[in-house]
Amino acid sequence: MRTCVLSDVGELSVIERDRPDPGPGEVLVRIDRVGICGSDLHYYQNGENSGNVVQFPHVLGHESAGTVVEVGRDVTALSESDRVAIEPGISCGECSYCEGDEYHLCKRMEYMSSPPVDGALTEYVAWPAELVYPLPEGVSLREGALAEPLSVAMHACERGEITEGDTVLVTGGGPIGQLVSEVAMAQGAEVVLTDVVPEKLELAERRGVAHTVDVTSDDPVSVIHDRIDPDGVDIVMESSGADSAIELTTEAVKRGGTVVFVGIPMDAALPTDVVGLIGEEYDLKGSFRFCGTYPEAIEGIRTGRFDVDSIVSFEQSLTETQAAFDRAMEPENVKGVVRVSNGSQER
Template structure:
């Protein structure tokens, strides 16, 4: 292993033991294996999936059965290289793509590695995540970032990749009228991405004034559906990007999509949605889901580097590693919360 000096033998990690049970633990600093690099983690965004694991101990069939480190929106600096890894990566700032596919299966070979059945994804049981001071990752998934990006930008390239993948699946193009349901972090960054892809109009729906204000600041039209129901808004999109994950919202939004429109289900939450089949058939709507992303980091990085997407608007709170529990719960009592970032070196 090739390493910089000053790497300790142990590190701190925020470990989930069960619903609502999070504590700091001392763990050995991992050593990078063949083709891997060791990253000193400097920023980690908190995701809705982290909050869900913290509250419920599971998401669908993924169950926390043993202590788990959360966090998958991570960035930091390469401080060590394993055998065969490119030593020129030493000292470089990187954004971590959190899924490592097998690279050999029938999904990986055609490039659909996000669908790899043997994917190892950070903070998805039983794989530990990035709420820790050091993390090992394959060098191919430690993406170098330009100096103009902040460490928060680098970490949040992960949720931006979700938005890039959704817009690609929807084939968002100049002239499209886009509807985005849900103004959470994914909905807000998807609104910016849709504009960057050329959409002439973007409408974002939610019920929280603070988040709708952020949507307006990103160049979207905001609709408070607690005041004006979507069906009464008179908006007929060519593309629906459903980011709320709420089944009833999905069903209502699909009913507004125009002829030959495209519907992409991004938000996760319900196992089933009420599908307005007559609308889908009579309007020849295309409907698909998304699952993570593939080959998105170069585009996401370029969008931020060019200024087309501003990720700093998402960051509302910052915490040290010892305050990880506060980062996971801030949204329950602070209406201004959008995206909490954890700084493990604090």
């Protein structure tokens, strides 16, 4: 099978590898579409991400969907030819986090594309059947691959406890910021989104965001005070990882509000001191991946509640993966997708 490997920092190439066989409880999936995540770009540019260091060669990609081509022993819920989305994290199933329905916090998690576990930029992947979800009619394989970033956004909004009538600032108009905004709006919130790239702000407006702010020319806090509430917003969803956006969060949130950090910074400190935290009594929360969201994400795509397809800026073939990664780093692009094979995209 063809596999795209990261052979060194900034070097991606397609090689031949042996096709895997599904073990008991696994299915073999012919991969069709893989989304390019910000973490993939960190590995590509730096050889590491959040302390995880690549041992070359390594296979990237964890936002994936495809078609089941072989079913392992003891698998009854899936069949050959099923179109599926793959949840990329394998937890241990035994620790207190797994037993307490917080499997995303499992310290022994094996996460697709996170070293040393290879990712989905390959023609075939053998994966536990319990983490493979059939796609209904009306959901394309590309949309199925984007159930992963949608799940990240859904979990982040759950951490923020966003409800109808809340005012929400989303910092960053990348894939997660766009999807966080959509999930927040679906829950009845009024959203303000900030970025430095006009194309990303325009996309957010087309996707229904009521207020966008170009931080190169306008002060987001002043805009919030003028348009939304002189006291600030109820919730800030920091989705960029940018130092300037992180610093902005506690200025923009009202007293007693909530700040959720979902964007991954290279290196940043919390934007507050203990005295300020006590006096303002806001909550600072982290949001890490997701837990149990895939069925709801897929159903939300099917019903049209969530539009993941419109965040895609471009799509390129497996042999063009290096060009796709370079293109994904261009500021105006939101989401790149790699077409690994030419499976059916019927909707």
